[in-house]
Amino acid sequence: MYTILHIENSDFFKKIFEDIFRKKNINYIFVKTVEDAYKVLDSKKINLILTAIEIPKSNINHFLEELNSNIKYAEIPIFVISGKEELDTRKEVFSFGIVDYILKKTSIFDIVKIIESFINEEEFIKSLKKFKIAVLDDSEVELNIIKDIFKDKKIWNVDYYTKGKELISSSEGYDLYLIDLILQDCSGEEVILNLREKNEKSIIITVSSVTNEKTISHILSIGADDYIIKPYVSDIFMARIRSRVRNYLMIKELIEKLSLNSKEM
Template sequence: MFSVLHVDSNSFYTEIVKDLIAKNSIQYLTARNIKEAFQTLENNKVDLIITGLEFTDGTGDAFILSLYKSDYKKIPIIVLSSRDDLSIKTTLFELGVIDFIPKSLFIERFIPYLNNITLLDSFHKTLQNISIAVLDDNELQIRVIKDIFESYQIKNVDYYLHPHELLSSNKQYGLYLIDFILPNISGERVIWEIRSENKYALIIGISSIDNEKIISQILMSGADDYISKPINKDIFFARLNANLRTYRLLQKLKQKNLELEEMAKLDSLTRLYNHRYIYERLEEEIQRAKRYKHDLSIIMFDIDNFKQVNDIYGHPTGDEVIVKVSSTLKNICRSTDILGRYGGEEFLILLPETGLADGIKLAERLRTQIADLTYSQESLKVTISGGVATLGNQGALELVKKVDNLLYEAKNSGRNKIVY
């Protein structure tokens, strides 16, 4: 959590600052004088200091000067004071404070800082959760980047000295930092290969050669940004922060695209695969079964007298029947079985690595359990008729035709049965 130390002897403004910071889920630490401030710094992680200028044990500018001569010199400082004097401001800015805010304008002026703090906290959390790969053939540069990441407690990073180790790792990362000058293969080629496999990754090229041609090559090869060596810690994280906003948008786009792709495969009522996709999967499973000489069986069934269900009980009840039959399929079938709604009341089940005998057993189990289902209309009972076929030398069309004929044989010979 981001932590703010507020050093002020005025209890009124202490409460104002405390309330404002607490509303933004930021840790608030307070000290009434310089001695307490250093005690707090010794015992706590502090990310920002807000200080007044008048204390019982010294002046504000002396406090700030002592901070910049101590181990806490990297902590940014904002001065909050009722003394709005230009010479004081000049002195404080020369000491290194990042802002001077009059107390009368504190709330208005401090809100942007709070917004930035929230974004920074989100940035750190994203970096700590994202998988990161660093590729650089220079061990010293690897060490520099590693030290930068570890200073922010970011340890979810894999480091590579050789391009082939990264490309052959079969790992996909959310963030790549790729040196552009590499042995045996160009950074441009590495970036291109990564981008072709992972279009939603964030890729940043790094190089000591800082000219327009190199930068344009890095960006044209598929990188999102470029960082020049030697790496400056503050600029490094600022560029990462800017690019992670794009990364988060890309991840949302990726998730949305996956959802749309899944929706295109599924029947909206049953959440089983739709006719188009189940047929595509059948073609794939036939190719796989023939290639590896595995068994493949399929079951096709439909609901007996389904038109009468709709005519007598109405379409909402018809939908209830379809949904309950689909749920029974999901509960009985294996996770490796592939389930589809082939038509209105017609279903197709693909059974990889399954022979005819086991396919018949599953079909009979489905038939008996579906016959036992109950519905909101207590008088309603539903049965199914189906066929089971196993793969020979047929293609998808011939196999579907075969099982479809078996289904109609079951229909024509009395219904509520499985034919094979």
């Protein structure tokens, strides 16, 4: 179960957060001091830390620095809740690698939405890291853009191709294909048709600068699951992939359940 450690001197948030997170099947642990926080960190697997900026008998900067310098805690995402709106304070706290700085005037339900959104993104990236991914583009510049996006998310299970025929003839099977439409050695259309014939369940996303609606409609009709237009913002790029991966996993889970039920009958 996903576990959140909350460090806060006041009991104001405790009951509300406890009730909300329990309903979302999230384990919530509340402590008032850094000393107690370390006891929890040493005894339980913590997935996320939510901390007030003002902690009794401790300095937030010192606490964040200690977490970052310890290999056991360095990868735990941290959200800071603060009543201080000064830009310098925010910059200083962000320099310790926190995920977000949330103002106390933000409603509790909005704070939960922010955290829930982050958890969902984490789960998506975790799923994507298990995927075998193929990227086809004959432009090194475009390939490097996608490489940088995946590198930023620490996604390494990606093979990059510059020739369509090489990908078509590859014996490797992939869960996700990102295919450029305009290629030098063959057409993106030919690649998509071949890939869809061999990989009925894989996700195929076309990435192209072609914006013609008839072309987009045609590419989707021959087997592509989505069409991303270049140039794109990395967040939008990942959001489109997220949408397809979510559908893919839901269908996969449904098929597995149906298969299991048929065996039991």
